[in-house]
Amino acid sequence: MPSLSIHRNDTVKVLAGSDRGKTGRVLRAFPDKGTVLVEHVRVVKKTVSSKTSRMRTQGGIAEQESPIHVSNLALVCPTCGVARVAYKVEGSSRLRICKKCGQELPTKK
Ligand SMILES: [Zn+2]
Known part of the structure; x- marks a missing residue:
């Protein structure tokens, strides 16, 4: 079982991509893929069909984070901000x- 250096509920900073420089909390980790979901990072808007969605969002648009690779x-x-991790x-x-x-x-936890 591969393990990630970044775990759920960690605070992380985005180093690359369109959300570069943002910090957020890790909502979910996918160790087998090496990716995590970070709150407010890589948010994609999804059109939600009114048949499948119980949430009544205006215009049928829901925002959802998409996974980002831990690299x-x-x-x-x-204490000191962006950290290099040792074990x-x-x-x-x-x-x-x-x-x-x-x-x-x-x-x-
Ligand atoms: Zn430190």
């Missing part, structure tokens, strides 16, 4: 730490 993202450290193995768990300040980047 286009950087994890944001609460520390402690017992059976692998902790992520910020390479710059050494702070642990906890995986939020």
